[in-house]
Amino acid sequence: MSTTIFKVAKSYAAPGGVGRAADWRDAALCRSSAYDPEMWFPKGTDAASMADEQEAKETCRHCPVMETCRQWALETRQDHGVWGGLTERDRYNLRRRARSRSTDPAIRVQTFPSIKDAYKALTQKTGRHVLWTGGNEVKVGKARLTPNQVAWQATRRRTPVGRVFTDCETGGCVRHLNDQVVRQAREATRKATTERSAA
Incomplete structure (x- = not known):
């Protein structure tokens, strides 16, 4: 594997x-x-x-x-x-x-005036991790964002490229994230390391 x-x-x-x-x-x-x-x-x-x-x-x-x-x-x-x-x-x-389709109010999409407001209201710092305490999606303006998208945009200086995934095995952590740029850089580093070790 x-x-x-x-x-x-x-x-x-x-x-x-x-x-x-x-x-x-x-x-x-x-x-x-x-x-x-x-x-x-x-x-x-x-x-x-x-x-x-x-x-x-x-x-x-x-x-x-x-x-x-x-x-x-x-x-x-x-x-x-x-x-x-x-x-x-x-x-x-x-x-x-x-x-x-759900009528459960806890699952309804919450609306916030800004990404920073959503991040501040729906996250909790726990040691090395920042845990998401909200639902699976929030609305900021007309945009619907996942917790990872909210966390990325609230804490980083660039717009994510592609999907934003978690790098952390701690459930609900939105601090350790990656996007396509990060994934491609890691893959390039991995290939370079493999080539150096094979040489």
């Missing part, structure tokens, strides 16, 4: 070894050595990444635990990769539709 999968699923994966109870992941097609684990975690929006994403979704459609995997990804709010045949965008849209 790749380090990406460990990063995403680390806190949820059943421990390996003797005596471990079997669970749905043991029957997942993506666990087979016939597939490259990176296929489920495309790195960008180029043609090769999109082809990987489509191949992963197609493989999921034949997986015996697709529905269980999908439900788990939605319940644990997986932000990266293809799970149960759904991309991160698919899962975001499902959650958004569910919120718009």
Whole structure:
């Protein structure tokens, strides 16, 4: 497995070894050595990444635990990769539709005059982390923003490029974030390190 999968699923994966109870992941097609684990975690929006994403979704459609995997990804709010045949965008849209149908006032979108106001009202500093205490979306002017977008724009001097993801395994943390620029810089550093070590 790749380090990406460990990063995403680390806190949820059943421990390996003797005596471990079997669970749905043991029957997942993506666990087979016939597939490259990176296929489920495309790195960008180029043609090769999109082809990987489509191949992963197609493989999921034949997986015996697709529905269980999908439900788990939605319940644990997986932000990266293809799970149960759904991309991160698919899962975001499902959650958004569910919120718009909900009548629960706690789930309704809160409105703020500015991003800084939303960040100040809906975050709480806890040690090294800043935890989001609000819902899954806020409205600032006509824009609807995710907690990660609010936190990025409130604390950084540049507009994010692409989707904003969390770098932190602490649930609800909006301090440790990355965007496409950060991800590309990391990938370039990783490639350079690999090339130097291979030389």
